[in-house]
Amino acid sequence: MQRWKLTVEYDGRPFVGWQRQDNGPSVQQSMEEAVQRLSGEVVRVHGSGRTDAGVHALGQVCHFDLEKPFTGLKLRDALNFHLKPAPIAVLEVEAVTEDFHARLTSTGRAYVYRIVNRRAPLALDAGRAWHVTRPLNAEAMHEAAQVLVGQHDFSSFRAALCQAKSPVKTLDRLAVERQGEEIRVHAAARSFLHHQVRNMVGTLELVGAGKWTVDDVRRALDARDRAKAGPTCPPDGLYFLAARY
Amino acid sequence: MQRWKLTVEYDGRPFVGWQRQDNGPSVQQSMEEAVQRLSGEVVRVHGSGRTDAGVHALGQVCHFDLEKPFTGLKLRDALNFHLKPAPIAVLEVEAVTEDFHARLTSTGRAYVYRIVNRRAPLALDAGRAWHVTRPLNAEAMHEAAQVLVGQHDFSSFRAALCQAKSPVKTLDRLAVERQGEEIRVHAAARSFLHHQVRNMVGTLELVGAGKWTVDDVRRALDARDRAKAGPTCPPDGLYFLAARY
Known part of the structure; x- marks a missing residue:
């Protein structure tokens, strides 16, 4: 048996999300079916992080085990062949030892969130970015974001359905930068709560629009109450960028 | 009567191209119908450059005349409303005098061509970039591109259907740069022959792959024979970037 680590890109729009669900096609199901078609083996593909419906990936990481021998390059090309026409591309394949686990052994995840502010x-970017028409001050958003960096109880930015044991997370980076009409929010942490990035970006947007101050963000964080922070922004602009091990 | 200059973005995939044709939806037709829906006036929308089927625009320029009075901002928002659900967005609207003509008075056009080399x-970029799997040397492509810069008879890079009076054009810029797995070719000239950018990029790809040398490109140019240059690359990677006046 060989454990394989994959780096995967996908367009989240046609999927109900990463995880298998009864209500529509998932990335996980597409990958498991492609593996079965090429190897005849029924496998479970474990992802580094679950992405919601409509969330994209530039570098999702996942793993699975195969009995049948392959080379990494052969496996990558065969998987990409069997994944068609789903908008999923296997970028890299690496043979790893059995102590590797895409979710459990990851020491860091990075996301980027794209806003087109015009x-x-x-x-060209419909479904691939959040379209915000009111003018946003990206510098004010970046300043407010720094309130959230560090170890905090992120209950105010946690979805009701979140299954994490603790709301305490350490946010390593939350950086906002504007390039022309596009604003990118970079987020990095060991792990995130469900909807945490989208809830943080939805809150920062209020700051960018001048509706909230940095102090409002601090108060929302301290409240440890989802109702006190800003809205969940749409999945369209969110990209799973990378997982570290 | 007021003449209006528009800057327009579109996703070229669902269209037969900029120009009205009998065989499917065109950007021009979508725009003329949107203008008619909002004003009741039947207009001809003139584009700065015709783009082929599948070619995108980040900054196509066009103009038309309206009897009914509008403000620029109102016209832009109303056009965008009436263009839905076509993937066309009016970015800017400017009132101009009647000596402005999107095609005839343009003094320069710029295109960018995106190659994803992996x-x-x-x-995520299906239909929005040319996917080239063999490794390309972008520096060699840039060097060869400089052979084409300047005033030349571009017959070797001209589509058979091209309606230009002369094959002599002055290419102001043809620059190739790699950023990670993406190669961008920037092209600028007063005007281009039909398929000129795609035929030049198709030729430079041969250089990038090591199949052609800089001298081969020079010989292809000097031959003034379409059969002597490289193939026409796909429309997917081509973006009309800007028109100058």
Whole structure:
């Protein structure tokens, strides 16, 4: 038996999310079916992080075990062949030892969130970025983001359905930068609560629009109450960037 | 009567191209119908450059005349409303005098061509970039591109259907740069022949792959024979970037 680590890119729009669900196609199911088609083996593909419906990945990491021998390059090309026409691409394949686990042994995850800040609708980026029409001050958003960096109880930014044991997480980085009409929010942590990135970005947007101050963000964090922070922003702009081991 | 200059973004995939044709939806037709829906006036929308089927625009420029009075901001928002659900966005609207003509008075056009150079298929950029799996040397491509810069008879890079009076054009810029797995080719000229950018990029790809030398490109140019240059690359990676006046 060989354990394989994969780095995967996908367009989240046609999927109910990473995880297998009864209500539609998932990335996990597409990958498990592709593995079965190429090897005849029924496997469970474990992802580094679950992404929600409509959330994209530039570097999701997952693993599974195969009895049948492959080379990494052969496995990558065969998987990409069998994944068609799903918008999923296996970028890299690496043979790893059995102590590797995409979710359990990851020591860091990184996401990027794209906002296109302009009046006109999105022709090329529809479904791939959050379209915000009111003018946003990215510097104010970045300043407010620094309130959230560090170890905190993130209950105010946690989805009701979140299954994590503790709401305490350490946010390593939350950086906001503007390039022309696009604002990117970079987030990095060992792990995140469910909807944490989207709830933080939804809150920072209020700051960018001048509706909230840095102190409002601090108060929302301290309240440890989801109702006290800003709204959950849409999945469209969220990209799973990388997982570290 | 007021003449309006528009800057427009579109996803070229669902269209037969910029120009009205009998065989499917065009950007021009979508825009003319949107103008008619909002104003009741039947207009001809003139584009700065015709883009082929599948070619995108980040900054196509066009103009049309309206009897009914509008403010620029109102016209932009109303056009974007009436363009839905077509993937076309009016970015800017400017009132201009009648001596402005999107095509005839343009003094420069710029395109960018995106190549994604990797083995794995494109999940997020399918239809938006040319997927080239063999490794390309972008520096060699840039060097060869400089052979094409300047005033030349571009017959070797001209589509058979090209309606330009002369094959002589002055190419102001043809720059190739790699950022990670993406190679971008920037092209700028007063005007281009039909398929000129795609035929030049198709030729440079041969250089990047090591199949052609800089001298081969020079010989292809000097031959003034379409059969002597490289293939036409796909429309997927081509973006109309800007028009200058």
